[in-house]
Amino acid sequence: MKNYRCIVEYDGTNFSGFQVQPGKRTVQSRIEFGLNLFLKEDIKIFASGRTDAGVHALGQVFNFSTETKIPFSNIKKSLNNFIDDDITIVDIEEVNINFHSRFYSVSKTYLYKIYNSKVRSSIHRNYSFHVSERLDIDLMQRTADKLIGKKDFKSFMASRSGKVNTVREIYYIRINKTDDFIELEFKGNGFLYNMVRIIVGMLVDVSKGVIDIEEIDDIIKSKDRTRLRHTAPASGLYLKSVEYLEDSSKIPEDKMKNFLNRGNNKE
Amino acid sequence: MKNYRCIVEYDGTNFSGFQVQPGKRTVQSRIEFGLNLFLKEDIKIFASGRTDAGVHALGQVFNFSTETKIPFSNIKKSLNNFIDDDITIVDIEEVNINFHSRFYSVSKTYLYKIYNSKVRSSIHRNYSFHVSERLDIDLMQRTADKLIGKKDFKSFMASRSGKVNTVREIYYIRINKTDDFIELEFKGNGFLYNMVRIIVGMLVDVSKGVIDIEEIDDIIKSKDRTRLRHTAPASGLYLKSVEYLEDSSKIPEDKMKNFLNRGNNKE
Numbered sequence: 001m002k003n004y005r006c007i008v009e010y011d012g013t014n015f016s017g018f019q020v021q022p023g024k025r026t027v028q029s030r031i032e033f034g035l036n037l038f039l040k041e042d043i044k045i046f047a048s049g050r051t052d053a054g055v056h057a058l059g060q061v062f063n064f065s066t067e068t069k070i071p072f073s074n075i076k077k078s079l080n081n082f083i084d085d086d087i088t089i090v091d092i093e094e095v096n097i098n099f100h101s102r103f104y105s106v107s108k109t110y111l112y113k114i115y116n117s118k119v120r121s122s123i124h125r126n127y128s129f130h131v132s133e134r135l136d137i138d139l140m141q142r143t144a145d146k147l148i149g150k151k152d153f154k155s156f157m158a159s160r161s162g163k164v165n166t167v168r169e170i171y172y173i174r175i176n177k178t179d180d181f182i183e184l185e186f187k188g189n190g191f192l193y194n195m196v197r198i199i200v201g202m203l204v205d206v207s208k209g210v211i212d213i214e215e216i217d218d219i220i221k222s223k224d225r226t227r228l229r230h231t232a233p234a235s236g237l238y239l240k241s242v243e244y245l246e247d248s249s250k251i252p253e254d255k256m257k258n259f260l261n262r263g264n265n266k267e
Numbered sequence: 268m269k270n271y272r273c274i275v276e277y278d279g280t281n282f283s284g285f286q287v288q289p290g291k292r293t294v295q296s297r298i299e300f301g302l303n304l305f306l307k308e309d310i311k312i313f314a315s316g317r318t319d320a321g322v323h324a325l326g327q328v329f330n331f332s333t334e335t336k337i338p339f340s341n342i343k344k345s346l347n348n349f350i351d352d353d354i355t356i357v358d359i360e361e362v363n364i365n366f367h368s369r370f371y372s373v374s375k376t377y378l379y380k381i382y383n384s385k386v387r388s389s390i391h392r393n394y395s396f397h398v399s400e401r402l403d404i405d406l407m408q409r410t411a412d413k414l415i416g417k418k419d420f421k422s423f424m425a426s427r428s429g430k431v432n433t434v435r436e437i438y439y440i441r442i443n444k445t446d447d448f449i450e451l452e453f454k455g456n457g458f459l460y461n462m463v464r465i466i467v468g469m470l471v472d473v474s475k476g477v478i479d480i481e482e483i484d485d486i487i488k489s490k491d492r493t494r495l496r497h498t499a500p501a502s503g504l505y506l507k508s509v510e511y512l513e514d515s516s517k518i519p520e521d522k523m524k525n526f527l528n529r530g531n532n533k534e
Binding site: 010011056058080085086087088089090091119120121122125127 | 325347352353354355356358386387388389390394
């Protein structure tokens with residue numbers, strides 16, 4: 001029995017999200033279909049977390065175990081031939097049998113792309129969020145800086161999510177503008193359901209003057225989702241990478257406990 | 268009666284090319300559908316030329332004449348609401364009644380994007396040409412430079428095209444690399460059917476060692492299409508812009524004659 005860890009890129013446009021759902025085309029079901037076809041085994045994959053319909057990934061991580069006799073070099077070379085072209089296995093490596101993509105992850109990095117131009121773009125429509133009003137990057141960065149650190153982000157969680165522990169730590173939010181694109185990079189120990197998209201919606205609203213930067217601390221304290229009305233669309237969101245402990249030889253006690261407290265880690 | 272010139276961007280992925288074809292979804296038919304819906308008139312558009320299935324445009328140009336009473340500012344503001352979101356009217360202006368997007372054009376600029384990385388990319392699959400072998404930009408540029416000027420490009424025309432006058436002038440081919448992308452920009456007074464894609468296929472073959480740079484002059488002279496076997500895919504090609512005479516108040520005699528000699532200008 002071998003355990004393989006894969007880094008996977010996907011174009012979320014034509015998927016009903018990551019997780020298997022009956023009758024829907026999902027990333028997980030198409031990867032499992034391809035692996036089953038290739039390895040002739042009933043493979044189940046374990047990802048670092050789910051992504052919603054329309055959300056993309058540059059570096060999602062999943063692992064799977066297999067009894068296959070196919071040599072690793074052949075698996076590496078031919079895997080993508082068995083997988084739909086809107087999913088690409090960017091890298092694969094053998095890991096110890098205990099490794100689990102979700103339990104072992106220590107942080108995640110997301111990218112959010114805004115297309116900031118008067119007129120919409122057809123070519124970028126599925127890969128960004130179009131905002132026609134000119135945005136104030138400095139103001140957005142100063143607002144974002146108020147979210148850095150360990151905080152209860154209940155105000156930033158989709159209301160239908162039933163999560164109990166809503167404390168998360170954001171390590172950084174970096175905002176950069178290149179031509180008509182604004183890229184926001186988020187790194188944290190975990191993100192609540194829709195949290196990145198709700199933060200982006202808030203930053204855009206601050207830039208538009210709908211929300212004042214002085215309200216931010218109060219919005220966090222209120223733990224009231226209704227204070228933030230706009231969730232930025234899925235099309236602009238990319239799971240950029242998932243980070244792991246250097247030594248993944250066993251699940252650390254506190255990490256496991258932390259995970260059990262958190263329930264599903266969906267963004 | 269007014270004549271409007273539009274600059275249009277489109278994502279060619281889900282179109283059977285530009286030109287109207289019975290039973291197919293084409294760029295022209297969707298623009299005409301939107302204009303008819305908006306202006307409540309049977310509008311016919313005239314573009315600078317056709318593009319094939321899968322080919323994109325950043326700055327295709329078309330014009331149409333209309334009897335509408337709707338003020339120009341309203342047309343400009345609302346036009347895109349009537350058009351599918353994989354087509355965007357980037358700009359619109361009133362031009363003199365004689366202006367015709369094809370007859371008046373003096374040159375065209377195309378962009379071709381190569382994704383040069385060992386592993387394919389899902390996110391860029393419909394917007395670039397994936398080449399896994401490392402390409403030699405310097406060699407490609409030196410090869411491209413041999414095509415600059417006024418030449419008979421018969422060897423670079425799709426064989427099913429029936430064009431008689433195959434002389435064109437290429438003003439420049441500029442090749443730039445940024446991260447994993449190689450962008451090739453072509454400007455010329457006109458391009459034969461598939462000419463840009465055949466040139467890109469040749470440049471890649473030279474970089475791979477399939478064709479020697481010393482053969483290029485002979486390939487041009489041979490006027491033999493079978494010397495170049497690879498046409499780069501449509502997904503990497505973008506019509507970037509169409510250039511017009513400063514004073515478009517009348518069709519210049521020689522331009523009109525030149526056009527009639529050329530027949531349809533399809534790329």
